[in-house]
Amino acid sequence: MQGVTYSYQGATAPAVTGVDLEVNPGEWLALVGANGSGKSTLAKICNALQIPTQGVCRVMGLDSSDPANTGEIRRNVALVFQNPEDQIVASIVEEDVAFGPENLGLPSGEIQIRVDRALELTGLLEYRGRGSSSLSGGQKQRLALAGALAMSPCALVLDESTSMLDPEGRESFLGCIGELNAQGMTIVQITHRMEEAVRAGRIAVMERGRVVWDGAPELFFGGEYLRWGFEEPLEFALHRELLARGILPGATLPVAEDMLRSLCL
Amino acid sequence: MSIVVSELRHTYNEGTPARSEALRGVSVVIERGQWVSIVGHTGSGKSTLAQHLNLLLLPQSGSVSIDGTDVTRDAKNLRGLRRRVGLVFQYPEQQFFAETVRDEIEFAPLNWGVTGRELDECVEMAVRSSGLDPALLGSNPFAISGGQRRRAALASVLSMRPDYLVLDEPTAGLDAAGIRELRQLMASVRDEGMGVVQVTHDLEGALANSDRILVLERGVGVTCGDAESVAEYLLRSPVQGLLMPPLARFIAGLRERGIHLPLTAGVGDVINSLEERLGCEV
Numbered sequence: 001m002q003g004v005t006y007s008y009q010g011a012t013a014p015a016v017t018g019v020d021l022e023v024n025p026g027e028w029l030a031l032v033g034a035n036g037s038g039k040s041t042l043a044k045i046c047n048a049l050q051i052p053t054q055g056v057c058r059v060m061g062l063d064s065s066d067p068a069n070t071g072e073i074r075r076n077v078a079l080v081f082q083n084p085e086d087q088i089v090a091s092i093v094e095e096d097v098a099f100g101p102e103n104l105g106l107p108s109g110e111i112q113i114r115v116d117r118a119l120e121l122t123g124l125l126e127y128r129g130r131g132s133s134s135l136s137g138g139q140k141q142r143l144a145l146a147g148a149l150a151m152s153p154c155a156l157v158l159d160e161s162t163s164m165l166d167p168e169g170r171e172s173f174l175g176c177i178g179e180l181n182a183q184g185m186t187i188v189q190i191t192h193r194m195e196e197a198v199r200a201g202r203i204a205v206m207e208r209g210r211v212v213w214d215g216a217p218e219l220f221f222g223g224e225y226l227r228w229g230f231e232e233p234l235e236f237a238l239h240r241e242l243l244a245r246g247i248l249p250g251a252t253l254p255v256a257e258d259m260l261r262s263l264c265l
Numbered sequence: 266m267s268i269v270v271s272e273l274r275h276t277y278n279e280g281t282p283a284r285s286e287a288l289r290g291v292s293v294v295i296e297r298g299q300w301v302s303i304v305g306h307t308g309s310g311k312s313t314l315a316q317h318l319n320l321l322l323l324p325q326s327g328s329v330s331i332d333g334t335d336v337t338r339d340a341k342n343l344r345g346l347r348r349r350v351g352l353v354f355q356y357p358e359q360q361f362f363a364e365t366v367r368d369e370i371e372f373a374p375l376n377w378g379v380t381g382r383e384l385d386e387c388v389e390m391a392v393r394s395s396g397l398d399p400a401l402l403g404s405n406p407f408a409i410s411g412g413q414r415r416r417a418a419l420a421s422v423l424s425m426r427p428d429y430l431v432l433d434e435p436t437a438g439l440d441a442a443g444i445r446e447l448r449q450l451m452a453s454v455r456d457e458g459m460g461v462v463q464v465t466h467d468l469e470g471a472l473a474n475s476d477r478i479l480v481l482e483r484g485v486g487v488t489c490g491d492a493e494s495v496a497e498y499l500l501r502s503p504v505q506g507l508l509m510p511p512l513a514r515f516i517a518g519l520r521e522r523g524i525h526l527p528l529t530a531g532v533g534d535v536i537n538s539l540e541e542r543l544g545c546e547v
Contacts, residue, residue: 231441
C-alpha cells in the first residue's frame with residue numbers, strides 16, 4: 001500500500017489516511033489498534049473489497065483499482081471475519097468448503113482435493129458430513145477458515161477472527177494459523193488482544209486511520225505497546241517488570257512458559 | 266435479597282432428534298451487592314442460565330426464586346419479577362430500533378406506564394449510571410461510537426431500575442479502554458447494591474473482577490466460589506474450554522520450582538518472591 005486513504009461515503013473524516021504498508025510473502029503481521037482505528041477498512045482494502053479513494057494498493061503486483069484484477073486478488077487474499085455465521089453458506093460441512101472452488105468452475109477432482117486438504121488443515125475431516133449448524137463456535141470458525149483455504153489463497157486476512165471463540169477454541173484456531181504460516185502462508189491478523197499479537201513476526205499499530213508504529217514483537221512487547229494505550233495483560237506487566245530488574249534476559253517473550261524457562265530456577 | 270437457583274434443568278427440543286440438555290441440575294445464589302461471573306466453554310449452558318435469571322425461560326425442573334418469590338409458583342407476577350432483573354444481551358446495540366438514544370432509553374419505562382417527571386428521572390439516572398454522554402440523547406443510536414453505543418444499550422436496561430443486572434458477554438468486541446470503563450461501571454452499580462451477573466468466557470477477567478465465579482461444564486456447575494478457590498479447582502481438574510490465565514500458569518510453574526504463591530497473586534507479589542529467591546541464591 002502506498003499513500004492509501006479511504007473515506008466512507010458521507011463520513012466526515014477518512015477511515016484510513018495515507019497508509020504505507022508492505023506485507024511480504026510468508027510474513028505474519030499483527031495489525032493492532034483501538035475500535036474505529038481503521039483496521040477492518042484496511043483488511044477490506046487488502047482483498048479489494050474496498051478500493052482506496054487515494055493512493056494505491058497492489059497485491060502481488062496487481063493494482064486493486066483495476067476491475068480486471070479484482071477476481072485474481074480476491075482468489076489470492078482470503079478474508080475471515082469475526083462472526084463465522086457471516087460466511088458459512090451451505091448446510092453440510094464439506095459442501096460449504098466446496099462452495100468457493102465450485103464457483104471458480106474447477107473440475108470436480110480438483111475440488112475434492114482442495115476440500116480434503118482444507119478440512120485436514122483445519123482438523124475438520126471427521127466432521128465433513130455433519131450439519132454446519134451443529135458445529136461448536138470454534139469449529140464453525142475453523143469451517144469459515146476451511147472455506148477460505150479451499151480457494152488456495154497466498155494470504156489470509158483475519159479480522160478479529162477469534163473474538164467469538166472460547167479460550168480453547170481460540171488456541172486451536174491460532175494453532176492452525178501458526179501451522180499455515182510455517183508452511184509459507186502470509187497472515188495479516190487484526191486483533192486488539194496483545195496475547196494473540198505476540199505470536200506474530202511483526203506488529204503494526206493503527207491509530208485514527210494511520211499506521212503509527214511498525215516493527216518487531218520483541219521491541220513492541222518490551223514496553224512500546226504501553227504508549228498506545230493497549231490493555232496490558234498481567235503476564236505482560238510481569239514480563240516488563242522482570243526485564244527492568246534484569247531478572248529476565250532481553251529476548252524473552254511475555255509468554256508464561258518462555259519466562260519460566262528463561263528464569264533458570 | 267437474592268436470586269436463588271436450585272437444581273435447574275433445561276432441555277431444548279425435547280422429544281425431537283435435536284434434543285439437547287443445556288442445564289443438568291445447576292444451583293447458584295446471586296446476592297444483591299455482589300458480582301457473580303458465570304464462566305464456561307461455548308455450549309456449556311451459560312446463556313441458558315442467564316435467560317432463566319430474568320425469566321425469559323422458565324424452569325422445566327428445579328426452581329428459580331427472586332427475592333423469595335418462587336417464579337414457578339407465582340406465574341401471575343412474572344411481569345413484575347422480570348422488571349427486577351435487567352438482561353443485556355451479547356452485542357446489545359444490534360437490537361436498537363428507536364430513532365434517538367432518548368427514545369431507546371425511555372422505551373422500557375414507558376412500557377411500564379412511567380411518564381412525566383418520573384420518566385425523566387429514570388432516564389437521568391440511567392444516563393448517569395451508564396456513563397453515557399448526555400449530549401448524545403438526541404442522536405441516532407446507530408450514529409454514535411461503539412463505546413457510547415454499548416453505554417446507551419446499558420442505559421436502556423438501567424432505566425427500568427432493576428435490582429439485578431445480567432450481562433451476556435458484555436465486553437465482546439470492545440477495545441481495552443471500553444472494557445476498563447465497562448468493568449468500572451459494573452463495579453459501581455454493584456457497589457450501589459445491585460446484583461451483577463456476568464456471563465463470559467474470559468476466565469482471567471472473571472478471576473480479577475468478580476466476587477464469586479460459577480464454572481459450568483456441559484450444563485453442570487462444577488465449582489463455585491471466590492477467585493482463589495476456583496483457580497485452585499481448575500488447576501487440579503481442568504475444565505473443557507477454559508484455560509488457566511497465563512499469570513496463574515506462571516505461578517503454577519513457580520510452585521513446581523519451590524516458590525509457593527496463591528494462584529491469584531498479583532504481579533508485585535510474584536516479583537517480590539522471585540527477588541527473594543534469586544537474592545538468596547546470590
